[in-house]
Amino acid sequence: MFALYVGLAVAILLIVLNIVLSKLSFVPKEARILSIIVVLVGYIYWGFEPFAHHEMHPHVEDASYAFDGKQDIEALEHAGKDATEAKAFWATIAKIAEHKGNAVAGKELVAANCTACHSMTSEGFPQLMSDADAAASYGVTPPDLSIAGRVYDRNYLIAFISNPVKAMHIEHKYPVGGDKVFPMPSSDFMQPQEIADMVAYLSDAASKVSAPKVKEGATEFEISKAVNKEVFETACVRCHAMNYAGIQAKTTAEAMSKYIGATPPDLSQYIRSRGDDYLHNFINDPQRKLAGTGMPRVGLNEKAESQVVEYMTQIGDSKKDEREALGPKVLIYLTILAIFALLWKQKIWRDLH
Amino acid sequence: MAEFEKANSIGEWFDQRLNVKAFTKVMMTEYWIPKEINFLWAMGALLVMLFKLLIITGIFLLMYYKPDVNMAFDSVNYTIMQEVGYGWLFRNIHGVGASVVFLIIYIHMFTAIYYGSYKKGREMIWLSGMLLFVLFSAEGFSGYMLPWGQMSYWAAYVITEIFGGIPFIGGDLVIWIRGNFYVADATLTRFFMLHVLLIPVVLIGAIAFHFYTLRFPHVNNEEGEFFDYKKESEKYLAGDKANSKVIAFWPDFLSKDFMVIAIFMVFFFYLVFYNNGFAMDPVNFDKADGMKTPAHIYPEWYFLWSYEVLRGFFFEIGGVSGKDLGLMAFGFAQGIFLVLPWLDRSPMVKPANQRPVFKYWFWLLMADLFVLTIFGKLPPTGINAYVGFFASTTFLGLFISLPFLTTIESKIVGGK
Ligand code: HEM
Numbered sequence: 001m002f003a004l005y006v007g008l009a010v011a012i013l014l015i016v017l018n019i020v021l022s023k024l025s026f027v028p029k030e031a032r033i034l035s036i037i038v039v040l041v042g043y044i045y046w047g048f049e050p051f052a053h054h055e056m057h058p059h060v061e062d063a064s065y066a067f068d069g070k071q072d073i074e075a076l077e078h079a080g081k082d083a084t085e086a087k088a089f090w091a092t093i094a095k096i097a098e099h100k101g102n103a104v105a106g107k108e109l110v111a112a113n114c115t116a117c118h119s120m121t122s123e124g125f126p127q128l129m130s131d132a133d134a135a136a137s138y139g140v141t142p143p144d145l146s147i148a149g150r151v152y153d154r155n156y157l158i159a160f161i162s163n164p165v166k167a168m169h170i171e172h173k174y175p176v177g178g179d180k181v182f183p184m185p186s187s188d189f190m191q192p193q194e195i196a197d198m199v200a201y202l203s204d205a206a207s208k209v210s211a212p213k214v215k216e217g218a219t220e221f222e223i224s225k226a227v228n229k230e231v232f233e234t235a236c237v238r239c240h241a242m243n244y245a246g247i248q249a250k251t252t253a254e255a256m257s258k259y260i261g262a263t264p265p266d267l268s269q270y271i272r273s274r275g276d277d278y279l280h281n282f283i284n285d286p287q288r289k290l291a292g293t294g295m296p297r298v299g300l301n302e303k304a305e306s307q308v309v310e311y312m313t314q315i316g317d318s319k320k321d322e323r324e325a326l327g328p329k330v331l332i333y334l335t336i337l338a339i340f341a342l343l344w345k346q347k348i349w350r351d352l353h
Numbered sequence: 354m355a356e357f358e359k360a361n362s363i364g365e366w367f368d369q370r371l372n373v374k375a376f377t378k379v380m381m382t383e384y385w386i387p388k389e390i391n392f393l394w395a396m397g398a399l400l401v402m403l404f405k406l407l408i409i410t411g412i413f414l415l416m417y418y419k420p421d422v423n424m425a426f427d428s429v430n431y432t433i434m435q436e437v438g439y440g441w442l443f444r445n446i447h448g449v450g451a452s453v454v455f456l457i458i459y460i461h462m463f464t465a466i467y468y469g470s471y472k473k474g475r476e477m478i479w480l481s482g483m484l485l486f487v488l489f490s491a492e493g494f495s496g497y498m499l500p501w502g503q504m505s506y507w508a509a510y511v512i513t514e515i516f517g518g519i520p521f522i523g524g525d526l527v528i529w530i531r532g533n534f535y536v537a538d539a540t541l542t543r544f545f546m547l548h549v550l551l552i553p554v555v556l557i558g559a560i561a562f563h564f565y566t567l568r569f570p571h572v573n574n575e576e577g578e579f580f581d582y583k584k585e586s587e588k589y590l591a592g593d594k595a596n597s598k599v600i601a602f603w604p605d606f607l608s609k610d611f612m613v614i615a616i617f618m619v620f621f622f623y624l625v626f627y628n629n630g631f632a633m634d635p636v637n638f639d640k641a642d643g644m645k646t647p648a649h650i651y652p653e654w655y656f657l658w659s660y661e662v663l664r665g666f667f668f669e670i671g672g673v674s675g676k677d678l679g680l681m682a683f684g685f686a687q688g689i690f691l692v693l694p695w696l697d698r699s700p701m702v703k704p705a706n707q708r709p710v711f712k713y714w715f716w717l718l719m720a721d722l723f724v725l726t727i728f729g730k731l732p733p734t735g736i737n738a739y740v741g742f743f744a745s746t747t748f749l750g751l752f753i754s755l756p757f758l759t760t761i762e763s764k765i766v767g768g769k
Contacts, residue, residue, distance in 0.1 A: 006727070010720060010723045010724055010727065014716060014719055014720045014723065015716055015720070018706075018716055022706055029391065030391050030392055033391055033392070033393065034392070037460065040719075040723075041456065043723065044654075044723060044726055044727070045631065047723070047726065047727035047730075048631070048654045048657060048726060048727060048729075048730050049630070049631050051727065052727070052730040052731060055731050055732075056648075056649055056730075056731070056732065243427075244431050244435065265639075268430075268431070269430055269638040269639070269640075270638075272430075272635060272638035273635050273636065273637075273638035273639045274635065275635060318435045319434065319435060319441045322441075323441060323442075323445075323626060324626075326442070326626070327622075327626035327627060330622050330626070331619060331622060331623060331626075334615065334618050334619045334622055335619055337615050337618075338612070338615040338616045338618070338619055340615075341608075341611045341612040341614075341615035341616070342612050342615075342616075344608055344611070344612070345608040345609050345611070345612040348604050348605055348608040349605070349608070349609070351594050351595070352388060352594050352595065352600055352605060353595060
C-alpha cells in the first residue's frame, strides 16, 4: 500500500514542482531547468535504488553479539511457536556462564573429550587424519581448536558444547528424532563447572597463539590480511572456498551436501554481491536473514566477525584502498578543469551578449 | 593532376591537399547554431564525450576479457578488477558510463520532446536519434551479458525469451538468437561479437548520420523560433555578434559544451569512485547459474519502464492472455516513440509549457514513466501489479490520444 502512495506522490510532485518553478521568474532560467532536472533524476534514483532495496529486502534486527538466545526466543514467539524449550536451554546456558572456569582443569577435559576428533596444533594435539578422510568419517572436517577461544563468543561456546545443533540454530536440518545425527555429540550431560573449565582453557590456549608469520618487510595491508586470514580459515574455510585467495574448502562438496543439504558457495565476491551490512547480519545469525538456509550460526564475537568481513574485502575488493586514495585526486583535478572551462566559456561569450 | 605551388607553411601544405581552411569554415567557424539555447543543448556533446569514454575503456577491458562461460566471470572480477593495474578503474568507468549514457540520452530525448525539436523539418534528426537509442539499448543489453553474473544470465534469458512471443516463428527465433536451446556459451560469444564489433561500428556510423541530419534544419532553440540564418550569420560575420541570433559552432557553442562536460565529469567521476552500485548490480557479482533463479529479476534501470509495460498486463482480456497482451504493449512501447513526429498534429514548435494542451500530455507522460520505472523494479505482487497495469494502460492511452489532443491544440492556436 505504501508503494501506491509513493506512486501517486510522484505524479503530484512532478506537476507541482513544474508549476512552482515556472513561476519563479527571479531565478535565472538555467538554474530553474537544472533544479528541475536534479530533482527528477534524484527522485528516479531514489525510486530504483534505496526505495526498491527497502521494498525487496525487508529490514531485520541488527546483529547481536550477546548470544543469550533472546533473539531466538523472540523469533519463535513472533512466529507463534512454542518457545519453552528454547527458554529452558538458554536459561541453562546463562547458569553455566556464571561459573568461573579453570583452564588447568579444562585442559584435561578437552584432551579427554575433544582431541580424538579435533586437532589443536598450538597445544600439541595434531590432526590425525587428512581433511578428506576426516570429512568422510565424521561427515564434516572438524575444526582445529587453537584459536577457537579467541574467535567464538564465550556464551556461544558454552551453548555449543552443550548442544551444537541448538547453538548453531540448525534444528531444521537436524530435527530431534530425525534420522540424521549431527557429527558432534551434545555434552549437556557434563557438569556446568566442567563446561566452563573447557571454555576457559580454550580461551587461555588461544591467547597464547602468536600472530601469524608474515614475510620480512610486509606492508600493513599484508600483515592485517594475514591476521584476518587466520580467523577466516578457522571460522569459514571448513565449508567455504575463497578461490581468489587460492583457498579451497576443507570439507569436500559431496560431504557438505550430506552434512547440510547444500554446497556452500565460493566467497570470493561476496563482499560485492552481498555487501558489508548484509554479511554482518547474516554471519551473526543466518536464519534471520535467510530462513531455512543450511548455514549454521558460527558464533563469532564482534571482533572476529569484523575480521572475517575485512578479509572478504581484502580479497574480493582488494583495490578498495587504491580507489579511495585516487578518488579525491581525480575529483580535485576535474574541479580545477571545470573552473578553467567556465572561465574560457565566459571569455568567449562576453562578445555574444 | 593540378599544379601544386610549393607550400610556405605546414598549414598551407595541408590546405593545398585537403582544403582544410574551407572545411574548417563549413564544419566549425561558419556552422551556425542559434544563440537562444540553454545547457540542455549540450547534452548531445556530452553524449559524444561519454561514448568516447566507453570506447576507450572498452578497448582496455577487451585486452583481458575472456568470452567463455567458464572464464568470463573471473576474467572480469579477478583479472580485471584485482590483478591488472587500474583495471578496476576502467571497469568502473565503463560500467557507470554505460548507465549514465542512458540518463543523458533520456534527458536529450525529452528535451527534444519538450521543445518540439522533432517536427517541421527536424523529423530526420528525430529518426536518426531513435536509431541511436535502439542501438544503444542493444549495446547496453549485450554488454550487460559479458561479466556472466547471475543478472547477466537471467536478463539474457528473460529478454531472449520475449522473442518467443512472436507468432509462428517465435520458438525457432529464440533458438536462432541464442545459438542454443538455452542461454549458453554460443549466446555469450555472439553477444560479445555484437557488443565489441558490429553494434559499435554501426553506432559510429549512426552518430555521423545524426550529425548530418542536424545540418540543414539546424538545431532548435528555446523559443522554437524560425529565422533567416543567412541574414543572422551575415550580422555575425560583420562583427555584430551581440545582435545576431546565431553563434558559431566553434568556438562559441563548443566552449559552452566543454563547460557543461567538465562540470558533469566531476559528478560522473564521483559516481565512478564512490557510488557505482546502481550501475553494477550486486547480484551480478554472483556467477551465472542456470539452475538457480535469483529472488528478483529486473533489468538495468533504463529498461525498467518498458519492462513494466511488458509485465503490466497480467490477466486475460477478451480471450487474449496477459502474456500476449504484455508483449503487444511492449512492442507498441518500443516503436511508438519513433513515429512521434507524426502523432503530434499540432504545428506549434514551442516549449511544452507554452502549448495549451501538449503541456499536460508531456508532464503526464513524464509522471507515468516515473511510476513505470519505479514499479518496474518491484516484485509485481498485490497492489504493485495493479499500479503496473494502471501505469501501462496510461502509457498506451497517452500515445493513442496524442493525435486527437494535438488536433484540438492546433484548432485552439489557429494552425500556428
Ligand atoms: C549517443 C547518442 C546521441 C548523440 C551522440 C547525439 C548527439 C546530438 C548532438 C551533438 C546534437 C546537437 C546538439 C544538441 O541539441 O544536443 C543532437 C541533437 C538532437 N538529437 Fe541527438 N544524439 C544522440 C541520441 C539521440 C536520441 C536517442 C534522440 C531521440 C530520439 C536524439 C534526438 C535529437 C534531436 C531531436 C536533436 C535536435 C535538437 C534540437 O533541434 O534542438 N538524439 N544530438
